[in-house]
Amino acid sequence: MSEAASARSRHSSPAAVPLGPLEPMLRAWLPRQRWFAGKGRAITRLRLVSAVELLPPGSTPGLLHLLVGVDCADGTADCYQLLLGVRPAPLPPGLAPALIGHAERGPYAGHAVYEGLGDPRLAALLLERLRAPGSHGPLRFDRDPDAPIPADPAPRPLSGEQTNSSLIYGDSHILKVFRRVWPGTNPDLELPRALASAGCARVPAPVAWYEAELPAGPPGGHRTAEPLTLGVLQPYLRGSEDGWQLALRRLAAGADFTAEAHALGRATAEVHSALAAALPTVALGPAQAARLAAGMTARLAATVREVPALQPFEDGLRGAFDALAASRGAGVPAQRIHGDLHLGQTLRTADGSWALIDFEGEPARPLADRRRPEPAVRDIAGMLRSFDYAARSHRPFAPAWADACRAAFCEGYARTTGRDPREDPVLLRAYETDKAVYEARYESRHRPDWLHVPMAAIRRLAERERPARRMPHPSPPPPGSAAPHPHPKPPRRPLA
Template sequence: MSEAASTHVALAKSTRKSARNSTTKHGPRPGAPADGALLPSLAPLLHEWLPRQRWFAGKGAPVTGFSLVSATEMLPVDGTGPGLIHLLVQVQQPSLSARPADDCYQLLLGVRQSLPPRLASALIGGVTQGPLAGRTVYDGLHDPRLTGLLLERFRRPGSLGPLRFERTAPVPAGLAPRVLDTEQSNSSLVYGDAYILKIFRRVFPGTNPDLELPLALTREGCGRVPAPVAWFEAATREPLTLGVLQPFLRGARDGWQLALAALAEGRDFVPEARALGRATAEVHTALATALPTPSLQGPQTTHLVARMKRRLEAAAQAVPDLVPYVPGLHTSFDAVTALGHQGRNWAAQRIHGDLHLGQTLRADDGFWSLIDFEGEPSRPLPERRRPQPPVRDVAGMLRSFDYAARSHHPWNAEWAARCRAAYCEGYAEASGADPRSEPELLRAHETDKAVYEVLYEARHRPGWLPVPMAAIHRLATAPTA
């Protein structure tokens, strides 16, 4: 069974259990809307609204139906003020090659008699039937009255229906919430410039790495990652991580913005890249201490390369521009396979999984932090939680320097080369191991990342497609290390 299919089966089992537990012979579970007509009444609105959301993963396939995983009334819908309904909804679609057919999404629906103008952009629609007939529903994350309620839940941890709230430290009251408009695969709220709450839109059975890994790093005393203060999850057969509250690094700027600013001003970025390499190595070292570090031997290496090749073949089917380069790209993967057959082993561990300049923050004093440990959201959760060679994170950052350089006109190839070298030097200084000492493995992971970028840009930002295609040309024509 494929990883995508196994994830889908696990979620389907969780869904069936949640459905059994949602009502009993004594009536509905506390905090759950009692009317079974709720989801059918919302379905026409969700059918139109969901595919337009940036975080909806099923673009390109029709929505054929919905099934309810859980529904929890977090704030009563009584007509005197806004109500808040938490939904976990499975969206039914024809199967796509890279993901299970049915994804589960987290929705926080605000409910009002009428929507004030300031919330017009959050509108989902007017309900014409069912328990919410005559009311307007909207994305509740845009309503400060409702998002303030989420913070209160963290202040008083416990359960509400299937939802479970946990915290590791006291959470202050009265922090004004605001939603960030820059998120893509998830949504984030900032409370009083003190905390940031990431809401996972597409959820999977099992603990999300964006909670699991920062908790592990905190236990190791690694200060490169903001420590989770609170989180909430759904208590299905396997817990579904729904959101994580962390300190908000006020005034910090992400590495992508800093790199583009340096390019625009004609400045070098070498000191920053070297410091970022040291920060990455510190995180990897702490993760290797906190969690298991298996060795990639022959069979594991074969499976690793096979997954890379499958991703390449799938991307080539979706992006015809990639087809002429497939034979050359295969040489990157075959070089790793050959070393594995010769008995070469590589260390594997938990890693960031989607590391690039936009996943880093630099404080005014020059201190770098790494954020967003969710991994690539398009990949199944079991794959994102699998130990992997740390060079995969390094390859992601090297690709990010190239992206920054190519987004500037004229393209500054030397700038990117200096950043790539400085990053690896900083990594070696902190870890004792230079990623460039394993050229075959580094090239294979950089190739795999470029293939992912090609597919992403073709689907979401066609104007950016030439950036990863330039890397594809370089990697496909480079001599084998």
């Protein structure tokens, strides 16, 4: 056995595959990834949390599963899941774009290290592990025994930028691989399983998943008795249409979208009702309302410092949050919700019904926050903002289209629940304001040419007496720009 193969045979201990030889290439590669949350922050240290080889020693290619802690100069620390392919250099031409670097020393000296999910052989191995439940070092693979998983579907990566990575297997399943991971069950596994148990057909149920079980350790070391959700396999909805793209096509054709918006409101209400029945709910009281308002106010203050264009509207925006605090909750129920609902998180299936996807919530928020019960109005506000985003992506701006869709969505929601979301104006305005502030921060950071889209809502929400149609017309998008999407997770046609 070669020296490299001998070193790789000790494959389930972090000490067996030291990060040292890989650190320089990972330090350069990580900040370039769409899913890396530390952009703009200097990396001070990479820490190996876990290392597992998923193929026998000496296999070519090899597949190395890493959990890597990343410490940044501003004091933040995150944990990322990496699946690294290892082959003798040079890589085959088809894998050249996936290259991370070449190891010059250590157990992988002379080998090319690359993004493993781009290698069909390694992607197929990951599905095979999910078909056969069991443990592999700290990794645990599990599945629904009643859900069939085909043996040899051809894998392909889902194209487009994502905050995670997804693989489509044939035409039957899609695997979401979480990149930034936390201790605790990810809502994208927890909530669809709860909905399936409740008999809700609006969200396809997970058929397999995998987690890491790490021993408890010192605080801040990313070691915990709670498992970390690493990936979820779900059915792939063939023939489905992404809600965001469908809305844009209707706008471009000058076609009505209110029937779809009404049906989408009903589907959202069904999901909310099922979640409320399956998982605990609470009633908002003064303390909870104050906590919500304080969080919104703090996000506003931070965003104003970063986005000076918000300064003239800060007092008016804060008024929405002050009104929420003054409402003292008024007994509004809080429950588990989607947490990041917009048109890009919906699919119109081949039979014309609506499905909701991506229950991970806003990935920038801590996992504990995303698992906390909140008023269902938060999801509704996200969808109302999404209709506005779609309308403002169209030239000329189509305010009547957005207003009609917003009304139809709320009416569809009320048809199922018996209560129109617009009957809670204080709560709805607060959440819609919070979402617009979030959008302004995102656009300022990533797409400054589109900052005018949330700014139009900022003006309307800060001056609530002025109808949106009388606001100054925002400048049109630059020629050749793609239609904007309101959130950092781009719309995805498949279920992801």
